[in-house]
Amino acid sequence: MRVLALDNFITGSPNNLKGLQGNPDFEFRQADVNHGIFIGDEVRYVLHFASPASPPQYDSNPIHTLKVGTLGTMNMLGLARAKNATFLLASTSEVYGDPLVHPQPETYWGNVNPIGPRGCYDEAKRCAEAFAMAYHRTHDVDTRIIRIFNTHGPRMQVSDGRAVPNFMAQAIRGEPLTVYGDGSQTRSLCYVSDLVRGVLAVLERGDDQPINLGNPHEVTVRELAETIIRLAGSKSTIDHRDLPVDDPKQRRPDISRAEKLVDWRPEVGLDDGLGRTLEYFRSVL
Numbered sequence: 316m317r318v319l320a321l322d323n324f325i326t327g328s329p330n331n332l333k334g335l336q337g338n339p340d341f342e343f344r345q346a347d348v349n350h351g352i353f354i355g356d357e358v359r360y361v362l363h364f365a366s367p368a369s370p371p372q373y374d375s376n377p378i379h380t381l382k383v384g385t386l387g388t389m390n391m392l393g394l395a396r397a398k399n400a401t402f403l404l405a406s407t408s409e410v411y412g413d414p415l416v417h418p419q420p421e422t423y424w425g426n427v428n429p430i431g432p433r434g435c436y437d438e439a440k441r442c443a444e445a446f447a448m449a450y451h452r453t454h455d456v457d458t459r460i461i462r463i464f465n466t467h468g469p470r471m472q473v474s475d476g477r478a479v480p481n482f483m484a485q486a487i488r489g490e491p492l493t494v495y496g497d498g499s500q501t502r503s504l505c506y507v508s509d510l511v512r513g514v515l516a517v518l519e520r521g522d523d524q525p526i527n528l529g530n531p532h533e534v535t536v537r538e539l540a541e542t543i544i545r546l547a548g549s550k551s552t553i554d555h556r557d558l559p560v561d562d563p564k565q566r567r568p569d570i571s572r573a574e575k576l577v578d579w580r581p582e583v584g585l586d587d588g589l590g591r592t593l594e595y596f597r598s599v600l
């Protein structure tokens with residue numbers, strides 16, 4: 316199968332494509348899906364992952380983030396419809412907002428502040444889900460919606476701004492780790508290879524209903540910082556900073572639907588995954 320990748324590099328980097336250079340089954344075009352795209356060939360799958368995904372990045376590109384979730388999604392659904400392709404939307408645990416139900420099953424409708432700093436991302440992804448369902452119901456497009464929980468792995472940007480890249484860069488440099496708030500808020504971290512397996516499983520064997528993909532192993536942000544300091548063998552200390560507005564207090568996926576429907580569950584443990592990501596950050600810092 317041949318792959319055509321599109322990116323406008325608003326948050327990504329051409330460096331991440333180096334390993335694919337010269338691969339005859341891979342083609343790249345620098346493009347913005349918000350402007351639509353013409354493809355002459357047949358298309359079997361459209362995987363729509365385009366969007367800034369880190370809170371500081373979508374906070375500094377709110378209009379672009381809203382556009383790519385809405386107009387970009389509509390354009391990619393239009394492409395899938397025209398090509399009779401299967402469409403997969405990379406949605407997010409952020410559709411649950413600051414969740415009042417824990418852990419989060421797909422049936423939970425969420426607790427999102429539409430006008431807060433995270434609203435541009437959360438509401439764009441919620442609109443993207445509504446678009447996918449509308450194209451499915453109206454035009455019978457074969458659609459998938461995955462809700463991706465916190466994920467990490469090699470090739471994240473050092474300047475990404477999320478907890479894992481920040482903590483790793485800080486631990487490697489011997490700087491204090493910036494824990495926002497008291498660090499009692501929780502996240503559940505999935506290693507990227509597990510996520511990729513899940514994406515492919517849902518693409519091949521999923522249905523049109525949303526499906527959570529993430530690792531249910533939940534830790535506090537403070538525990539995460541301490542684990543990274545330990546794995547890095549670092550002498551860094553922890554420095555508390557203000558908690559960002561609307562920062563979700565807890566997050567853990569209920570993955571029973573993924574287990575039942577596509578027989579998927581994560582296999583890489585927290586220390587193992589963080590160790591692999593740390594190796595990458597060491598290689599670039």
Ligand code: UDP
Pocket residue numbers: 369370465476477478479481482493494495496500502536558559562563
């Ligand atoms: N966080 C932190 N220090 C950082 C970056 C993030 O304490 O340098 C916290 C953030 O406030 C949140 C958690 O880590 O509670 C995860 O943040 P991230 O940006 O990775 O993703 P989110 O789950 O908030 O989308």
